[in-house]
Amino acid sequence: MLRPGRSSLFFRGWLAAAVGVLVLRPTNGRGVPGSRPNILLLMADDLGIGDIGCYGNDTIRTPNIDRLAEGGVLLTQHIAAASLCTPSRAAFLTGRYPLRSGLSFHESNGWGSAAGNAQTYQFFAGQILETLDAEGLTNSTLVYFTSDNGGFLEAQVGNHQYGGWNGLYKGGKGMGGWEGGIRVPGIVRWPRVLPAGQVIHEPTSLMDVFPTVVQLGGGKVPEDRVVDGRDLLPLLLGTARHSDHEFLMHYCEKFLHAVRWHQRDRGTVWKVHYLTPVFQPDAARACYERGICPCAGHAVTHHDPPLLFDLSSDPSEAHALTPDTEPSFYQLVATVAQAVEDHRRTLGPVPLQLDARSNVWRPWLQPCCGPFPLCWCSREGEGQ
Template sequence: MAILQFLLLFLCLYPIREANAQKPNILLLMVDDLGIGDVGCYGNNTIRTPNIDRLAREGVKLTQHIAAASLCSPSRSAFLTGRYPIRTGMTGHGGNKVLMWSAVSGGLPKNETTFAKILQEQGYFTGIIGKWHLGVNCELRNDFCHHPLNHGFDYFYGTPFTLINDCEVSRPSEMHMKFKKILWFYAQVFATTLLTLVAAKIWHFINISWKIIFAFTFLGTVYFIYWYVAYAFQMYWDCILMKNFEIIEQPMDLEKKAGQIVGEVKAFINRNKEGPFLLFVSFLHIHTPHYTTKEFRGRSKHDLYGDNVEEVDSMVGEILDAIDQEGLVNNTLTYFASDHGGYLEGMEGSPHLKGSNGIYRGGKGMGGLEGGIRVPGILRWPGVIPAKTVIDRPTSLMDIFTTVTKLGGGKLPQDRIIDGKDLMPLVQGLVPNSDHKFMFHYCDEYLHAVRWQQTSSDTIWKVHYYSHKFKPEGAGACYGSKLCGCSGDQVIYHVPPLLFNLSNDPSENNPLPSDLALYNEVLQIVEEAVVHHKATLHPVPHQLNVLNNIWNPRLQLCCGTFPLCWCNKGETN
């Protein structure tokens, strides 16, 4: 009887095992803040990236690969869901452009569907190693409503937030600098007012109750203690390493992160080599503070920035070697990209401590310019995708959602608009053009530009409705703050809009004269597409507004008893 039951179980499971055997493993490699001009295969000849270049030789290199946003949280939400951030509430709003703390209630909404969730349902073991930056909790410190494990991932090892200068004690703080200056100003005003009130009360210049003075003092003290605790201990609040739901380092030891991440990736691949698996490697490199291990410091021609790029390239090489050693290369789709353009203003004081976006204007935070949204994009799958191929057609990070969903045997959600397209027909050479006829480029919640692929003339047009106001000394710095503003007095509103022929002018230097008949023909087509696009948008809660994006001690991840949050639980693979 037991043998019969075993045979029946085997026969039931056999079709599932056979189906899974036909599904490819999916390896997604995403670098943080890497500029398209930082990579050798995209034209850089001063930073060594042999492993990324190897991927390009062995697969398809996309030259018009576009991020849906020029900043981390909105871009990554679009990557995971295949939807413009404006549809999910993950656009910048009210001055906040990304999630600003780990202890906030905003994040990738629970009702959004990620490609990880779909592939998980198709029998894939899914994992993310590295950076998340899409929220953690909603109402309680451990409800984990935005956590990767509640968005379709079976395994998480990394930081729920992102790297910032504040994670390294030797670096100056980079968080909320303008706000902290305002806070310090009002602290001085508060102290001066309080001393004046007390002196006036003592000398009987005013008739005011001591209770009022005490209440004023108490409320002001509580307010400033709250913000002091938030900022003074930011290394402990945000620089956290987690394994699934458990905090294993608080704060993180940056010196060990490169080795730990590669070790976790290798262990994941080894554990799941029977497949199928989906692994999203979301590197902490090359975001500020550009932490680099001793082995790579001083090796490049571009100070810590170049060292950081060369180290992440080495990490990519180790991961590719692990795929090779496990014999998985021919059954693995490997994808490499950056989440948006390079950060041109991140490390002031040295021309070498910033990213390069090559010939493209602008960078991180500039939602309409090519330098902010055009990123490296490479796909490799030997025997399925042709090697040594270059495709100069518009593609999007959002396309990965649709592509891997179909490859994994899943179905696209029918209850929402999916903006990503299936890349496989294009990269396999089965079709000549991208399915993206139009692409919409937002800066926060404002539509800054629109791209149109005119297949009849083999031309890519781009209309700009807004431009950033740059300081006179160069296009790498904006007025107002280190990150460019998207509206108000920090932008120029173009009436009539600017029109560029990206096929001939990829640097966006020479707009077409608005009195040309061709200008009006193109503009009319694009504006009709804008009207149609806006008709598909519906109001959704703003995940990055002030109320959802302010430090909340009730939501603070803590290893220990709050506020004494500290631990180091050692190596875990």
């Protein structure tokens, strides 16, 4: 472990929070040509979808991330299960809404060490890809790239934005329902298996990665709990036309802020908002005066009837529909309300894992490189 410093802390944070690697023994896959792949999972922190070239950015150069998309599949409606780091990552690792694991909580407004730094991510999302090439592992490796949530709009000094950009999508990190906080990059590359350059507009979720990896590894998704993610492989291979997700719930802490409904027979994706944060100042599109938007209380607006958007034609959620502009308004809202009721029947009481009492430093659980409590070393490997 390196001695803490600005560069080493950033690099360690990037490796610990943004990169996961799983190598599987090569055997015959289930209906997939060739052997099971090596699997490389890359997750950036607070990277706005609008910061990446292959998602439309024309001012920031992200050639390595773009190269990944050119050789793989790009998901345009890839959705985080939460608009904050820890609950989103918990859902990513378990395939379950964070509420089910007791990991739905609101973070402080501290800035991430590399929030929104697309160029830094693509420099590293580049070194990793070059290593795969050099080791002859590219064709036998599935690479997945994403972000845990949208860009942190409140990370701003003066007129300079440091927390990433979410493109045309409204809102950002910490906002439970707005697209800017939950629509994230989703790129999957597996040469000679997945079609290169394919773009998929179906709703998918970070929760889908867990069952997909389990299936590719020859394992079995647990049956003793509800798993909300779905195997992505049929969609990626082109053997399925539609995502298995009909409804996706968008939570902020334990509060359901919005719901997405993919109405397949019409090819339309609807979004219903029950709660939205009150932006500050009034004309802003974020909670600049608070540092991050709250999930409940007087700082959110309760909508009755709820706000309704057609994401298929209005992805920036600029024009809320009304009974006058959408003849099916009440029917659509009622359908989503029934889906919410069905979803809530699957929830059970779970103790909060990161409340004030649980989220305290436990030094006896900390990996220690040097003699306790001096758990750092001047050089990697020293004292181990």
